Amino acid sequence: MSRQYYGIESLNLTTAQRQTRVDALQQLGANTHPNPSHRNHWRVRLDNLAVIFEAEFNDEDWTVNAIRLQLANIFGVNVSQVTVTTTSSAYGPLVMLAYNSSNRLRMTAFGGLLAIWTESHALALDYLMANLAEWGAIGA
Amino acid sequence: MNKTKLLSFWPVVMGGRSYATKILSLGPIAYWPLNDLSGAAAVEKVAARNGAYTGVDLAQSQPPFTCPLFDGLNDFCNIYSAGLSGINPKSEGSLSIWGKVANAGVWTDGAARQLFSMVTAGANERIAILKGAAAGTVTFTNTQGATVKTVSANGYSFTTWAHFCMTWSKTADQVKAYLNGAQVGATQNGLGAASGQALLVDQSNIGAQDNTPLGTVWNGWLAHATLFNRALTPTEVLSLSRT
Numbered sequence: 180m181s182r183q184y185y186g187i188e189s190l191n192l193t194t195a196q197r198q199t200r201v202d203a204l205q206q207l208g209a210n211t212h213p214n215p216s217h218r219n220h221w222r223v224r225l226d227n228l229a230v231i232f233e234a235e236f237n238d239e240d241w242t243v244n245a246i247r248l249q250l251a252n253i254f255g256v257n258v259s260q261v262t263v264t265t266t267s268s269a270y271g272p273l274v275m276l277a278y279n280s281s282n283r284l285r286m287t288a289f290g291g292l293l294a295i296w297t298e299s300h301a302l303a304l305d306y307l308m309a310n311l312a313e314w315g316a317i318g319a
Numbered sequence: 320m321n322k323t324k325l326l327s328f329w330p331v332v333m334g335g336r337s338y339a340t341k342i343l344s345l346g347p348i349a350y351w352p353l354n355d356l357s358g359a360a361a362v363e364k365v366a367a368r369n370g371a372y373t374g375v376d377l378a379q380s381q382p383p384f385t386c387p388l389f390d391g392l393n394d395f396c397n398i399y400s401a402g403l404s405g406i407n408p409k410s411e412g413s414l415s416i417w418g419k420v421a422n423a424g425v426w427t428d429g430a431a432r433q434l435f436s437m438v439t440a441g442a443n444e445r446i447a448i449l450k451g452a453a454a455g456t457v458t459f460t461n462t463q464g465a466t467v468k469t470v471s472a473n474g475y476s477f478t479t480w481a482h483f484c485m486t487w488s489k490t491a492d493q494v495k496a497y498l499n500g501a502q503v504g505a506t507q508n509g510l511g512a513a514s515g516q517a518l519l520v521d522q523s524n525i526g527a528q529d530n531t532p533l534g535t536v537w538n539g540w541l542a543h544a545t546l547f548n549r550a551l552t553p554t555e556v557l558s559l560s561r562t
Contacts, residue, residue, distance in 0.1 A: 225532055
């Protein structure tokens, strides 16, 4: 179990496919933990196409293979038909998942898989600060 | 230790409890100490109009308070209830809250960050205290009947606890803002007439303005959020700024 931030962005999914994905991800995490910080909670980008989740997750919840399998299930295809490309970013590894020649999902583990919370938090916050307008953080 | 010395020692030992007693003695209509140790309920001490925590790290030791950490990203405490909407102190009231930023960089991060916000339908009424998007700025907003009164003060970079308070009175036609017990900015006049609009569920929060979509999240610690249905006197505000 590790508490950290994950980001996911839908690229070429229908609204229903996107919602299926988000609904499943919202169920992950230690949702009966006595401290709300460890329960799954999230922030949705203003365009509804990206979400940052935070919780104390099982280590296997956010592996590339787990996300790949879930995406394959959404399309009803064999997992081998979902391809994965991993690159690095200032905020953590970026994983692109594609199916049928189209990118479908982009995922990042802020600070990297199994990062400690302070690292993951700092990088998630840096990402948000670099993208304030898209995430609705400016206000009055 | 004789009995007199023991009694005088007691409030010092109890710290937060004596401060809570001070608040309750002023007759608030809602008081969230935010010193909960576990669970999702932000216990409200006057009429059990509990709030609901999302994401905060409870029971952080930030002397003199035990309080939640808001992560600046996806944490908030929703305080909406039909009961609170029914007692929303639109025409006469005060808001008192303690805040401490996570680090000095919060003051220059370019994001607005709410300590407390209550908004009615159509934004006809709004009670809010926030760190503004401009560097080092604190903004106190009181809207009545869509007439907006704002006090902004700037030049802040403190990383210690600070006491924020706003008082308003339609009868006296005044809105006043206080920081650490001293009035900041000019007294605002020309208040509007409050509408009958109800509070918005998603825009009644400690530590954020709106939770759907979530924005302007506080980055640091908050404690002792309190609402009154009268304008506190400057002496009462000064008293609340002392723990």
